[in-house]
Amino acid sequence: xxxxxxxxxxxxxxxxxxxxxxxxxxxxxxxxxxxxxxxxxxxxxxxxxxxxxxxxxxxxxxxxxxxxxxxxxxxxxxxxxxxxxxxxxxxxxxxxxxxxxxxxxxxxxxxxxxxxxxxxxxx
Amino acid sequence: xxxxxxxxxxxxxxxxxxxxxxxxxxxxxxxxxxxxxxxxxxxxxxxxxxxxxxxxxxxxxxxxxxxxxxxxxxxxxxxxxxxxxxxxxxxxxxxxxxxxxxxxxxxxxxxxxxxxxxxxxxxxxxxxxxxxxxxxxxxxxxxxxxxxxxxxxxxxxxxxxxxxxxxxxxxxxxxxxxxxxxxxxxxxxxxxxxxxxxxxxxxxxxxxxxxxxxxxxxxxxxxxxxxxxxxxxxxxxxxxxxxxxxxxxxxxxxxxxxxxxxxxxxxxxxxxxx
Amino acid sequence: xxxxxxxxxxxxxxxxxxxxxxxxxxxxxxxxxxxxxxxxxxxxxxxxxxxxxxxxxxxxxxxxxxxxxxxxxxxxxxxxxxxxxxxxxxxxxxxxxxxxxxxxxxxxxxxxxxxxxxxxxxxxxxxxxxxxxxxxxxxxxxxxxxxxxxxxxxx
Ligand SMILES: C[S@@+](CC[C@H](N)C(=O)[O-])C[C@H]1O[C@@H](n2cnc3c(N)ncnc32)[C@H](O)[C@@H]1O
Numbered sequence: 001x002x003x004x005x006x007x008x009x010x011x012x013x014x015x016x017x018x019x020x021x022x023x024x025x026x027x028x029x030x031x032x033x034x035x036x037x038x039x040x041x042x043x044x045x046x047x048x049x050x051x052x053x054x055x056x057x058x059x060x061x062x063x064x065x066x067x068x069x070x071x072x073x074x075x076x077x078x079x080x081x082x083x084x085x086x087x088x089x090x091x092x093x094x095x096x097x098x099x100x101x102x103x104x105x106x107x108x109x110x111x112x113x114x115x116x117x118x119x120x121x122x123x
Numbered sequence: 124x125x126x127x128x129x130x131x132x133x134x135x136x137x138x139x140x141x142x143x144x145x146x147x148x149x150x151x152x153x154x155x156x157x158x159x160x161x162x163x164x165x166x167x168x169x170x171x172x173x174x175x176x177x178x179x180x181x182x183x184x185x186x187x188x189x190x191x192x193x194x195x196x197x198x199x200x201x202x203x204x205x206x207x208x209x210x211x212x213x214x215x216x217x218x219x220x221x222x223x224x225x226x227x228x229x230x231x232x233x234x235x236x237x238x239x240x241x242x243x244x245x246x247x248x249x250x251x252x253x254x255x256x257x258x259x260x261x262x263x264x265x266x267x268x269x270x271x272x273x274x275x276x277x278x279x280x281x282x283x284x285x286x287x288x289x290x291x292x293x294x295x296x297x298x299x300x301x302x303x304x305x306x307x308x309x310x311x312x313x314x315x316x317x318x319x320x321x322x323x324x325x326x327x328x329x330x331x332x333x334x335x336x337x338x339x340x341x342x343x344x345x346x347x348x349x350x351x352x353x354x355x356x357x358x359x360x361x362x363x364x365x366x367x368x369x370x371x372x373x374x375x376x377x378x379x380x381x382x383x384x385x386x387x388x389x390x391x392x393x394x395x396x397x
Numbered sequence: 398x399x400x401x402x403x404x405x406x407x408x409x410x411x412x413x414x415x416x417x418x419x420x421x422x423x424x425x426x427x428x429x430x431x432x433x434x435x436x437x438x439x440x441x442x443x444x445x446x447x448x449x450x451x452x453x454x455x456x457x458x459x460x461x462x463x464x465x466x467x468x469x470x471x472x473x474x475x476x477x478x479x480x481x482x483x484x485x486x487x488x489x490x491x492x493x494x495x496x497x498x499x500x501x502x503x504x505x506x507x508x509x510x511x512x513x514x515x516x517x518x519x520x521x522x523x524x525x526x527x528x529x530x531x532x533x534x535x536x537x538x539x540x541x542x543x544x545x546x547x548x549x550x551x552x
Contacts, residue, residue, distance in 0.1 A: 008507070009486040010479070011467040015416075054489070054505055083493025085282065086501060091295050101291035103282055104490045105415040113288045116204050282494075283411060302498065303404050 001120070002026045002043065006036040006060060007052035007081070012104075016050055016081065019108050023115070023122045033058025037066060045073050048120065050111075051098070053082035053089070061093060068097035077118050081106060126154050130174045134158070134189065137177070141190050142267050143323035144343040157192045191268055195343070198236040200289035201243045202338070206367050209389040210244070210334075211251055214365050218333050219252060221363065226258040229330045231359075233322060234340035235264035238275035238307075239284070244336070245311050246293050261330060265320035275317045278307030322352055331361050338390065339369035346377065353378040357394065366392045399526040401498060405539050408494040409530060412487060417466050421532045428454065428529040428536040430514075437480065439488030439510045440519075443496055445503035448544040450519055451492035453484065455537035457512070460484050462533070481510040491539055521545055 003025045005016045010031075017027045028043060030036035032055040040046070049067070051060040058066075060080060067073045079100040080093050090101050100114050115122050126134070134154055135146040146154065158170055165185070167173050177185050201207050222228055232241045241264035248255055266272060285294055285305045298305045320326055322340065335356055341349050356366055357380055366381065368374070368390040374381035384391040406423050413421045430436050435457040442450050455463075457480075464483040465472050485508035496503050522542040529538045 009482055009489070011464075011483045011486050014468060054493070054507060056507060083490045084505070085494060085497040087295060087298075087300050088501060090291060094292060094295065098291075101294075103286055104493065105283075105412045106286060107283075107415050110283075110286045113199065113204075117201060117288065117290050281411075283415070300497075303407055303494075 001048070002028070002046040004028045004030060004036055004040065004043075004046055004049040006030045006033065006049060006055070006063065008032055008055040009052075012052070012081075016111070019111050020050075023112070032056050033060060033063035033066070036063055040067070040073070045076055048077045048079070048115070050079050050081045053080060053084045053093075061096060064093060064096045064098050077120065079114060079118070081111075126151050126158070126170045130170050133174050133178075134170075134193075137186060138190060138193050141186070142194065142321060143345070143348045144193065145345045146193070154193070158189065161188055161192050187269070191270055194268060196236045196268070196271060198239045198339075199284070199287040200239045202240065202288060203370055203388065204288070205386070205388040206338075206390055207243060207247060209384075209386040209391055210367075211247055213386060214334070214391070215248070215252055218365075219255070222333070227261075228255070228258060228334075229261045229332045230263070230334045230336075231329060231332050232264040232336040233320070233356075234337065235266050235275055235317070236271055237280075237284075238264070238271075238278060238317075239280075239288075240264075240336060240338065241275070241315050241317075242278065242307050242311065243288075245314050246297050249311065249314075250293065250296070260314065261316075262314055263316045263318065263329070265318050267319065267321045269319065272317055272319055275315075276312070278312045280305050280307075323348055326355065329359055331364075332359050333361055333364045335360060335364070335366045338367055339372070341372045342369060350377050353381070357381070360394060362394055362396075364393065368392065399528075401495065401526055401541060402528055404498055405491075405495065405526065405528045405541075408491060409528070409539055412490045412494075413532065416487070416490070417463060419463075419466075419532055421530045424529050424531045424536070426529060426536075427527065428538040430454075430456065433514065436513050437484050437510055438513055439484045439508055441488055441492035441508045442506040443492065443499065443503050444506070446500035447503050449525075450522060450542045450544075451488070451495050452519075452540045452542065453488045453491055453537065454540070455484065456535050459532065459535040459537060463487065484508075485510045495541065 003020050005013050005027055007013050008031050013029050020027050028039050030039050034057045051063055053060040064078055078098045080098050081102045083104040085103045093101060099118050102110055102114055112122055131151055131154055138144050138146055162170060162173050235241050281304055297308050297311055299308060353374055370390060374392055380394055381392040382395050384393060410421055413419045436454055437457055437460045438452055438454050440450050440452040460480050461472050461475060464475050464480045467483045468479055488508045493505055496505055519542050522544050525541050525543050527538055527540040529536055
């Protein structure tokens with residue numbers, strides 16, 4: 001399985017990448033939404049993206065909207081991993097097409113449990 | 124700080140008497156790590172002093188506090204996910220079909236801890252089986268701990284707790300934010316009757332049950348108590364009702380009247396048919 | 398009790414515990430950096446229905462330790478941009494969570510991290526809450542600064 005981790009913090013990317021690699025994902029990283037769209041063009045549709053909200057250039061919400069406009073990516077699971085924790089923000093992200101939402105701070109277990117409820121078999 | 128063999132024996136004895144939980148030799152570390160916070164809180168300096176105080180006041184609240192400290196309350200929404208998928212895809216559709224004449228369903232969660240398990244079920248019923256709104260639904264959930272009972276009733280969870288296993292679409296539908304925490308909406312809270320039941324003692328009268336959740340609690344009991352509890356569940360369960368146990372639990376070699384259902388990692392059992 | 402003091406404690410303890418596996422504890426004394434001590438200050442700005450800044454002031458030594466935990470590197474493998482990244486993200490998590498308690502809608506800026514000798518000064522803002530924590534032998538503090546209302550002109 002292949003995943004994209006999008007966060008402007010290298011520290012957070014590192015933590016998330018390690019979690020996903022331990023679950024046998026092949027992982028691509030991006031520091032903001034635009035970079036993520038570029039990388040997605042090269043890689044083609046992936047199984048999963050973990051998406052931060054507040055980032056330079058293009059934020060995670062805009063990224064989700066962009067991805068959901070493109071039918072090629074319709075099976076890709078999108079999970080926000082963000083410090084935006086208002087109910088209104090969660091609703092906004094889900095309405096834009098995000099499948100799941102994790103509020104920072106998170107732990108490895110939370111990520112794994114959320115992947116499972118999205119139907120991703122993590123073994 | 125280390126616990127002496129005598130104090131360890133005394134604590135395991137009262138824990139066993141009060142809630143049937145077995146603390147074998149080798150679990151000293153567990154007693155130390157769970158009881159020391161209580162020792163500090165009560166300003167007692169050592170486990171030895173705490174044991175002395177319980178012996179002096181055998182009816183005092185300290186004994187209950189020891190029981191609370193020694194029980195494991197670990198739980199999460201939709202824990203292990205597969206049992207809930209089985210309930211959604213197999214069990215509820217079947218039960219609803221079978222009970223459609225009487226429109227009645229009786230459910231019991233026998234070790235509800237802080238409430239994530241009963242609320243996971245209630246959300247599933249509300250969200251996926253809206254036809255049940257007009258049914259006569261009796262849903263009770265119980266635990267031995269008063270502290271847990273209060274948490275169940277309040278339906279209030281921290282951000283970390285709602286981050287664990289709760290699908291975001293259900294969170295926005297059935298929760299409200301209050302300050303830093305999240306509360307289950309009242310319409311769901313009032314669907315469940317929460318109460319104290321000590322599984323190792325006599326149980327209150329209950330209706331014949333269609334579904335019993337008894338997950339991750341038998342594991343703490345000895346073989347006799349496991350048999351005893353399964354035997355009483357058997358009498359309460361309707362002939363075509365279902366029992367769910369935790370991932371590390373089984374009826375095998377304990378009660379031969381149950382058979383395991385072939386659903387993926389669900390811990391689902393029913394009474395042998397015919 | 399200062400505004401949001403309990404909530405700041407709750408969030409800070411949770412962030413440090415879950416991301417760094419560190420226990421931090423609120424202490425009563427105020428963190429006043431010693432003369433010449435170098436401090437890293439992370440801050441995020443909040444705009445919208447409420448305007449102000451959330452700041453995290455922490456001794457450079459502690460920032461290094463945090464960074465080495467987050468990146469799983471030894472302290473001499475660290476560069477200043479890794480330290481800024483780590484402290485920036487902690488500030489972002491703290492600020493984002495506090496934002497959720499403020500009147501909606503509010504918007505969070507990206508974090509900025511600066512090295513100072515006196516702690517961060519933000520002109521035109523007043524300090525409304527500051528909570529000092531202890532972690533290992535170090536102190537650090539989390540503050541909420543509210544932008545001052547423009548003074549209404551006379552007449
Ligand atoms: C690990 S939790 C399981 C929670 C939930 N069923 C789950 O699977 O996630 C175990 C619970 O059993 C309760 N318990 C322990 N001994 C009990 C007894 N004798 N009677 C009733 N509940 C008991 C504890 O208080 C605790 O909340």
